[in-house]
Amino acid sequence: MSDIADRVxxxxxxxxxxxxxKVTESASFIDDxxxxxxxxxxxxMAFEEEFGIEIPDDAADTILTVGDAVKFIEKAQA
Amino acid sequence: xxxxxxxxxxLVTPMGCGTxxxxxxxxxxxxxxxxxxxxxxxxxAAQIAGQLxxxxxxxxxxxxxxxxxxxxxxxxxxxxxxxxxxxxxALRDAGWQPQTDADQIATGVLIGSGVGxxxxxVEAGYTLRDxxxxxxxxxxxxxxxxxxxxxxxxxRHKLRGPNHSVVTxxxxxxxxxxxxxxxxxxxxxxxxxxxxxxxxxxRIGLAGFAACKALSTSYNDRPGQASRPYDRDRDGFVMGExxxxxxxxxxxxxxxxxxxxxAEVVGYGLSGDAFHITAPAEDGDGAYRCMQMAxxxxxxxxxxIDYINAHGTSxxxxxxxxxxxxxxxxxxASKISMSxxxxxxxxxxxxxxxIEAIFAALAIRDNVVxxxxxxxxxxxxxxxxxxxKVARKRQVDIAVSNSFGFGGTNAxxxxxxxxx
Numbered sequence: 005m006s007d008i009a010d011r012v013x014x015x016x017x018x019x020x021x022x023x024x025x026k027v028t029e030s031a032s033f034i035d036d037x038x039x040x041x042x043x044x045x046x047x048x049m050a051f052e053e054e055f056g057i058e059i060p061d062d063a064a065d066t067i068l069t070v071g072d073a074v075k076f077i078e079k080a081q082a
Numbered sequence: 083x084x085x086x087x088x089x090x091x092x093l094v095t096p097m098g099c100g101t102x103x104x105x106x107x108x109x110x111x112x113x114x115x116x117x118x119x120x121x122x123x124x125x126x127a128a129q130i131a132g133q134l135x136x137x138x139x140x141x142x143x144x145x146x147x148x149x150x151x152x153x154x155x156x157x158x159x160x161x162x163x164x165x166x167x168x169x170x171x172a173l174r175d176a177g178w179q180p181q182t183d184a185d186q187i188a189t190g191v192l193i194g195s196g197v198g199x200x201x202x203x204v205e206a207g208y209t210l211r212d213x214x215x216x217x218x219x220x221x222x223x224x225x226x227x228x229x230x231x232x233x234x235x236x237x238r239h240k241l242r243g244p245n246h247s248v249v250t251x252x253x254x255x256x257x258x259x260x261x262x263x264x265x266x267x268x269x270x271x272x273x274x275x276x277x278x279x280x281x282x283x284x285r286i287g288l289a290g291f292a293a294c295k296a297l298s299t300s301y302n303d304r305p306g307q308a309s310r311p312y313d314r315d316r317d318g319f320v321m322g323e324x325x326x327x328x329x330x331x332x333x334x335x336x337x338x339x340x341x342x343x344x345a346e347v348v349g350y351g352l353s354g355d356a357f358h359i360t361a362p363a364e365d366g367d368g369a370y371r372c373m374q375m376a377x378x379x380x381x382x383x384x385x386x387i388d389y390i391n392a393h394g395t396s397x398x399x400x401x402x403x404x405x406x407x408x409x410x411x412x413x414x415a416s417k418i419s420m421s422x423x424x425x426x427x428x429x430x431x432x433x434x435x436x437i438e439a440i441f442a443a444l445a446i447r448d449n450v451v452x453x454x455x456x457x458x459x460x461x462x463x464x465x466x467x468x469x470x471k472v473a474r475k476r477q478v479d480i481a482v483s484n485s486f487g488f489g490g491t492n493a494x495x496x497x498x499x500x501x502x
Contacts, residue, residue: 021153042220049217 008055008081009074015050016070019043029071051077085348086263087500089341090176090329091440092168092277096132096322096427098142100171104427104437105444107142108452109473113306113426115320121285128297130305131283132322132428134164157221158230159199160323164433165231165279166238168325169193173239176329176341178273180240188272190243191232192262193279193327194254196432196487199226201284231279243271251487252393254278255326255435256495260350262330272335277327277436291321294360298396309429310456311394311422312404312468319395322428326436328443333500345443345481345497349380355490362399366406368492369393373410373482376494382480385414389451389476391442391483394422395429401462403484408464419476421469425455435485439495442481446499450475 013027020037033039033047048064051057051073057080059067067073096114097104107114114132123129134144146155149167169191173179180186206222224230229247236245244265248258255278262276282291291297298318301308309320336343353375355368362368377384390407394400400422408415423441430437445451450473457470467474479499486492 019153021151042224045220049219053213053217 006074006078008077011054012051012070012073012077015054016047019047019050027070029069029074031070032068034068055081057081084267084269085333085346086266086330087333087336087346088328088344088443089331089336090172090174090178091344091443092171092175092327093437093440094134094144094164094168094171095324095326095430095437096134098135099144099167100142101175101440103142105441108423108426108441109450111453111455111472113455114322115305115308115428117302117305118283126285126288127292127299128288128321129302130308130320132320132430133283134324158225159202160281161195161198161279162225162231162234164281164323164325165193165195165277165327166234168277168279168327169235169275172275172327172329176331178329186240186242188243189241190245190262190265190271190274191235191241192244192246192248192258192265192274192276193231193235194248194250194258194432195228195231195279196249196251196254197280197282197287198228200282200287202226204286235275241275244274250491250493251489252429252431252434253485253487253491253493254432255437256439256483256485256493257352257435259328259330259347259436259439260352260493260495263347263350266330266332272332274330275327276330277325278433279325280431280433281323282321282431283323288321296360296397297321307456309396309425311392311396311400311425311454312460313457314459314461316396316400319397319424320428322430324430324437325433326440328436328440343500345446346500347495348498349376349382349496351375351379351494353492355492357490360488362402362486363490364402366402366409368490369403369406369484369486370410372492373406373484373494376482376496380496380498382496382498384411386480387411387414387418387482388478389442389445389481390418390420391438391481392420392422393484393486394454395424396422399486403486404462404464404466407466415465419451419467419469419474421452421454423452425453425457435483435493438485439483439497442483443497445478446481446497449478451478
C-alpha cells in the first residue's frame with residue numbers, strides 16, 4: 005500500500021473507530037464502516053487537512069470508499 | 083387527576099457515579115470538592131470544584147467509556163455524556179426498557195442544561211480563527227446543543243414520546259422534572275426520563291462565573307471548606323459537574339408493572355423575580371411565591387413540611403431564601419429541617435435541581451436528612467434546623483426542593499411518601 009493509502013487508512017480508523025482489517029480499499033464508509041452523512045463530511049475535512057488539498061463538495065460526493073479517497077488524493081497531489 | 087411517581091434515579095456527581103455511592107457519601111458528611119488538577123488554574127480566581135471522581139481505583143469512579151463509545155465522545159461536550167450516563171442509570175434502576183411500539187411511544191425525555199457546551203465552542207472558535215470556516219466540524223453544532231442530551235437518550239433507548247429540553251440556568255433540573263411530570267398528568271406520556279446535566283468546570287466556565295463575582299475564591303487551599311451555605315464566612319459558590327436524572331411514571335403504570343416507587347411528585351411551582359440578571363430580589367418574593375404555588379398545587383400545608391432541600395449556594399442569597407422560607411412557614415419553622423447539599427457537591431448549575439430532588443426523595447425513603455457541611459457560625463439565627471455538619475435521622479414524609487437561577491427564574495418541587 006502506498007504512503008497515501010496508509011495515511012488515509014489511519015484517519016478512517018481514528019474517526020470511525022473501526023478495526024484496521026475492515027478498512028480495505030473497497031470498503032464503503034457508510035455501508036461497511038458505519039459512517040453517517042456527518043461522519044463522511046468530517047472525513048473529507050480530515051483528508052483536506054492531512055494532505056493540504058481542497059476537495060470541492062461535488063468531488064466529495066463521489067468519494068464513497070477508502071479506494072475513492074486514495075485515488076482522489078493521488079490525483080490531486082500528482 | 084393522574085398521579086406521578088419517581089421509579090428510578092441516576093446520579094453522576096462529585097460524590098461518585100451512581101445513586102447509592104453519592105447518597106451514602108453525602109449522608110456520611112463527605113465533601114466532593116477538591117483542587118482542580120487536570121487543567122491550568124494558577125491564573126484563575128477560583129481553583130477548586132466539585133469534579134467527578136475519575137481515578138479508576140476509587141469506588142464510584144466515573145469513566146466516560148462506560149457510557150459512550152470513544153469515537154462518539156469526541157463529537158460532544160461532556161455534559162451530554164454525563165446526561166446519557168445518568169439517564170442509563172435511572173432507566174436501569176427503574177427496570178424500564180420499553181420494547182413494544184406502544185411502550186416506546188409512551189416514554190419521553192426532558193433533560194436540560196444551564197449552560198450546555200462550553201469547551202467545544204472555545205475550541206471551534208480557535209479553529210475558525212486559525213484555520214478558517216471550512217475546518218469547522220459537522221459535529222460542532224449537534225455536540226453543543228442543549229436538547230441533544232434528550233436526543234442521545236431517546237436514540238439509545240428508543241424512547242419515542244415527547245422529546246424536550248429546559249434551559250433555565252440553575253433552575254433547569256427542577257423545571258425539567260416539574261414540566262415532565264405535567265406531560266404525564268396531561269396524558270402526553272406515561273413515563274418521562276427527566277433531569278439536568280452540566281459540564282462547566284473548565285477555564286472558560288470558571289473565568290466567566292468568577293467575573294460575575296459568584297464563585298468562592300478564599301478557600302483554594304481548603305477545598306472541602308469552601309462551600310458553606312448560611313455560614314458567616316461563606317464567599318461564593320463552588321462550581322460542580324455531573325448530572326441527575328429521574329424516571330417519572332404515572333402511578334397506576336408503575337403499580338401495574340410492580341415498580342419500586344421512591345416518592346410522588348405532588349407539587350410544582352414557578353415564578354420570576356423581574357429584578358436583576360444575576361442577583362435575587364432582596365425581598366425573596368419570587369422564592370416565596372414559587373414555594374407557595376408548589377404547596378398549593380400539592381394541597382400540602384406548611385405545617386406538613388418535614389424537609390427542605392434549599393437552593394443554598396453559599397452566597398449572600400442564602401439568607402434571602404431562608405427569610406422567604408421563614409415568611410412562608412411561620413410558626414411551623416421549628417419542626418422543619420432545611421439543608422443545602424451544595425455544601426458537599428458544589429453547585430451543579432443546570433443539574434443541581436434534579437440532583438437535589440433525588441436527594442429529597444432519598445430523604446423520604448430513608449427518613450434521614452443530609453447535612454449542611456461547614457456551617458460553623460450561622461450568619462443569622464433561625465428556628466429552622468439547618469442540619470449543621472451531621473446528617474439527622476428524622477421522619478420525612480413531605481420534602482420540598484428549591485432551585486433559583488440567573489435571570490430571576492425560580493422553581494420548587496414538593497415530594498411526598500407514597501404508602502403502598
